[in-house]
Amino acid sequence: MDGGDFGPEQRERWRLDTLREYRIMDTGPEPAFDRVTKLVADLFEVPITLVSLVGDCRQWFKSAHGLGSTETPRDISFCDHVVVGEEAMVVTDARLDSRFAENPLVTGDPFIRFYAGVPLRAYNGAILGTLCIIDREPRPTLGFREMERLKDFATIIMAEADLRRIVAERDEARRTLERALDYSGIATWQLDTRIDALRWRGATAELWGADYATALQTSDAAFERIHPDDRAMVRAALDESMASGTPYAIEHRVLHPDRGVRWLGVRGDWDVRDDDAALTGVCIDVTEQKSRQENANLLMRELHHRMRNLFATVSAIISLTRHAARDVDDYVERISSRLDALNRAQNVLLGANFMTGSMHALMREVEAAFPRIRWSGPDLLLPENALVAMALVFNELATNAAKHGALTGENGLVEVSWSQDSEGTEPRLFRLNWAESGGATGVVPPARTSFGTLLMERSVKNNLGGTIERRWEPGGLIVDIALPARWREA
Structure with missing residues (x-):
């Protein structure tokens, strides 16, 4: 951007923005600039040489050879005319120039008579100020070679200023990068x-x-x-x-x-x-990534183990159901029912962490399949093997109730309740009661031990290390299950 398409106000804002980029205003003296002003003063045999930077309301001297002050107001500045006009300016006798005759810098200290200033042009064309020479006596105008030489020194000044700007930008970029590295x-x-x-x-x-x-x-x-x-x-x-x-x-x-x-x-x-x-x-x-990877590997091993257990359970159910089924339709019905029980257990595990499942979540699955089952008890976290075993037990009891027990009648109901003995009780047990009532037919003990009964006993005794007792009372089947109280509350 060179500012060529800007109006006066926009161009001035652009110029001041460029000046701020250099981060040079109000900085301390620097030999690189002071050497140039001294050399220019000696070369042109003038008492005063300035590197003047023009801000919004003042001109400030980065280097002032032969002058004690460091700034003057912009509205009385000779250099402002160079900045606004964007070209070099020579005043041979300020007392005879209508622009400056009444200027306090002419009528008072430093009693300027002769002034020659050339623009300090930034990398983008903006004029930041001037390199100027001042004499307290009138002088003839500068020749072409003298003006070119003064411009060359202005170029040297800007090369030094650009070096400062680039170094400052580099340092700022480095600090920004270091902050970004810290935060990242x-x-x-x-x-x-x-x-x-x-x-x-x-x-x-x-x-x-x-x-x-x-x-x-x-x-x-x-x-x-x-x-x-x-x-x-x-x-x-x-x-x-x-x-x-x-x-x-x-x-x-x-x-x-x-x-x-x-x-x-x-x-x-x-x-x-x-x-x-x-x-x-x-x-x-990468600690967190490593931890996630290890957890993923652990989960994959756990899922592999669970799948093997699930396939083994399904295989056993299919094999044993085949021997107990009366015909193909009965076989398909029994298999579907028991696979539904396994699916209920897996739904609970999938809704949690694959390793434990909620007793309440399991009972909600059972209630959804058998709406007239009511339940109450503390929510417990069951490991996968216990959850599958309990799902199979509830499925066998509920299926039997729907075929032969309480759920055969419109008013039939099953109430399931459980509790755990208080801490310190020996042996501390989990106790569950299944109570049926309101069935359409009388309840009598079965004539033979069915596969469903064997599956429940195997689940409770072999898998969970507990006991199961069934009583066929006039009101309906009562089942009491007692297990070691190993499950913590959710």
């Missing part, structure tokens, strides 16, 4: 392999410890902070990278003084300069 949790490092010297930036304290500046000055010192079990692996990777000149990449643990064992992901590559080689890289905390 990334540390940068550089290893000089000739003298084993480490340099750090960014979030090093967060990743390696607050004492890194003194404690981790060499690679040998850094190895002391790497987990002992990982040191040989890291050393081998570093030696391979140094021998082959290939990038360095590894994940390892560190013993952080404040945060304990942490995992770091480290990457580096070689920065070759002449005969010097330095390994430069970054490191980042």
Whole structure:
């Protein structure tokens, strides 16, 4: 942007914005500028030479040779005419110039008579001020060669100012990058392999410890902070990278003084300069990613184990149901019912963490399939094997109630309640009561032991280590189940 399409007000705002970019106003004296003003004063044989920067309401002197003041108001400034006119200006005798004859800088100290100023033009064309020479006596105008020489010195002044600006921008960019690294949790490092010297930036304290500046000055010192079990692996990777000149990449643990064992992901590559080689890289905390990966691996192993158990259970149900079924339709019905029970258990596990399931969630699944079942009791967290066993028990009891018991009648009802003995009771038991009432037909003990009965007893006794008792009373079937109280409340 060169400001050529701006109106006067926009152009002035653009010029002032450019001046602020240089971060030079109100800074201290600098030899680089003072040498130029002294040289110009000697060359042109004038008492005063100024590097004048024109702000919004004042002109300020970055270098003032032969003048004690550091600024003057802009409205009486000679240099403002150069800035506004955007070209060099020479005044041979200010007393005879209508623009300046009554100017306090002419009528009073420093009693300006002669003035010559050339623009200080920024990288984008904006004029920031002037390099000017001043005499207290009238002088003839400057020749072409003299003006060109003054402009050359103005160019030198701006080259120095641009160098300051670029350095300031670089430093600001570096500070911004370091802040970004701090906030991002990334540390940068550089290893000089000739003298084993480490340099750090960014979030090093967060990743390696607050004492890194003194404690981790060499690679040998850094190895002391790497987990002992990982040191040989890291050393081998570093030696391979140094021998082959290939990038360095590894994940390892560190013993952080404040945060304990942490995992770091480290990457580096070689920065070759002449005969010097330095390994430069970054490191980042990957502890959470490692933890998630380990949890995912654990979950996959757990799911594999659960699937094997589930397939084994399904296989056993299919095999035993085949022997108990009267015909194909009966076989399909029984298989479907028991697979539905397994599905209810899996729904509960999927709604939680795959490892435990809520007793209340299981009973809601049972109630959805058999609406006239009412239940009450504390919510308990059942492990997967217990949840599957209880789902099969409830399914067999509910299916039997729908075919032969309380749920055959419109007014039939099943009430399920459970509790756990208080802490300190020996033996401490989980007790569940299944009570049917209101069935359409009389309740009598079965003539033979069915597969459903065997499945319930196997689930309670073999899988859960408990007991199950059934009583066929006139009002309906009563079932009491007692198990070791191993489940905690949800």
